[in-house]
Amino acid sequence: MSLRAVVTVGGLVLLLTVLASALRVYEVRQQAVVLEGNRLYGSESFLVSGVASTVLAAVSPSSADVRVFTDLTPDGRVRAVVSSEGAAFSIPLHAGRTFSGDGSAEALVGADVPVVLRDGRSYVTFAGREYEVVGLLGLRAESLLSTDVLVDDPALFSDAADEPLVVDGRGAREAYVDVLGDRGLTANPPGTSHRTDVDVVSPLLLTLGGSVVLAGLAFAGVLASSSAARYARVARVLGLSRARVYGSTVVTVLLVWAACVVATSAVWEAVAGGPLGWAPRLVPDLALQALTLWAAFSVAFVADRRRGA
């Protein structure tokens, strides 16, 4: 591949990977805004009466980000949440971090919740136990969550008697119905998202944006192949087989793509101020991008042979 071709393909791939990572950032941010408007419940959440550990065990194999809430006070301002190992969802925070999941007694509170300061850390007390405040709820200090408290403590859930639970997560409802049936299952009252069609528009934007990325990468593959094929025709004279040219170009193209991915991720992390690593479907997304790029390149390269000089 000539330098000019590398630059063109590289520029195009850079543009597309910037878009792809922008879509990931969008997904995380939008989920945080939606959760803030719906009291931290997603649009797929549902009410059920049961035991949290049973529900989690039944649902977590099929739903990667399932979480279970229960109200600890009658007005629902103080809640406990439990999720399976490694599950993460985009809690809207304007300070601090989310739960570490290492079993320590942690809580997330809104900016208007009174806390006790000690040794430079904040604590809230509930039911005689003290929880360290690790983050502040809401995208800003003044938010719909400013008087909420979210506690990470599985002991606050009953382990034998049924209690009212809110279960949330992608695919959680289908998984629950498959395993435990739909008796007693009711929809969660809708929140702010019900006012607009954001629950339809947002996934659609991600799908359409993803299609644009893939179509663009497919073309980048074709572009790389046309340059490589031209070179291959001439390089035969020097004794370089087509396979050699194919191999070296594939490596170049994939390296360029990988460099773009790493560069854009690093820039976004610096700008967005947080790791994108947990973004849902990151690995399958990247795999699909690389696959599209390579497949388009290969098909175009092979087809070019038949086109001849």
Added chain:
Amino acid sequence: MEALRDLRSTWPVVVLKSVLVGTFFLSVYNLLSFTASTDTAVDRSLSEEAEVDMYSVADTLVDPDEFWAFRQSPDSVASLAAFYDALQASTTLRHLSVFDQPVPVVDFQGDERFYLAATEGGRGPGADVRLVRSLQMNRETFEFYRLAVSSGTPPAWDDVDYLSRRLPVLLGSGYEGTYQVGDLLEADLYAEQLTLEVVGFLEPASSMFYQGELNVFLDDYLLLPYPPTLGDLDDDHTFSGILTFAMLNGDLAVPTGVPTDDVLADLREISLATGFTDYALLGVPTYLVQLALVRQVVQDNLALVVSTQIMLAVTVVGAALVISTYLSRRRRRRDLVRWTLGRSPDELARTLAASWGVEAALTLTVFAVGLSVLPNRSEVVLTALLLLVVSLVLDGLHQQLLLHRLLAGPTRKDAWHA
């Protein structure tokens, strides 16, 4: 034909370009539809007109004996009725009378999201009665929250007559399919048998502020209108007494800037004039706070979509330009050969236009197929289509420009390729 030959070698890239551009305009349509949805949501319940100081008004007769004694005295009930009517007449205070008394309905057809429980009603054993979720409200409330019907008509507020025991009701949009306009429901309210006639269905996602919560959606509620005045209810103290008390309870919407002391003074004046004193006024600042915050969330949703859409646009324009340049390069040699063989520039331009025509048709097909799958908002489809057509025309012109530049002066590279 020359165009067909051209497409035979360039069709994969042409298809990719069509998919790219068609998909992009589907996302533009998506954005336009979301903008329309957000505008509707904000206009309907989160607009500046909804920004008022909210107070709640309630009676103070919490002791059951006091309550019962009050209702037994026709003079007391009359003073309360006069108080209510005077409140309605006030020009500064908007009395949003609303209460969520569940209404027992006999032989209710809906499923469990519409009712709280099944009970044995006053219609005797064996009667299948459900406590249906309901909101009773006056006209002021209905208008303040900009509630509207999607089918049927709003109730004729001035004709609401509890004496006739037949009332018009609105059903939330969740009821569509279960009941029709014109259906009748038999209900018991405050121990009176009423016939409720369905006159319309509320728009989906109709909402109001109730008991401290702004996101109360009426999709699964039965909306029962209050009478315009309390002055001429009948002498049956049970029903009219309870109804009168229920109707006092609600919110007062006052324009911001009116001091609380003025509100209290207005109420005191009405109280002195009518003789009813057992009321209490409570400030509800959470209304304005929630209004601003919910509006912020809705606007943040839109801002995120718009900024991502802009990134998408930049990328698509860049990619489309690269693709167009590539296609024009692919066609270069063929065009030069044809030109050398004596074809006029016009013929070459026509071939190019034919290829462009196929491209445009493909893009429009992708767009149309996508539209048929997506939920349709007809008012924005045309805008998106128009933008698509404009972009196709610009692209066609750009391609012609590249051809023109080629014919103006081929370069040494072209000789090398040949």
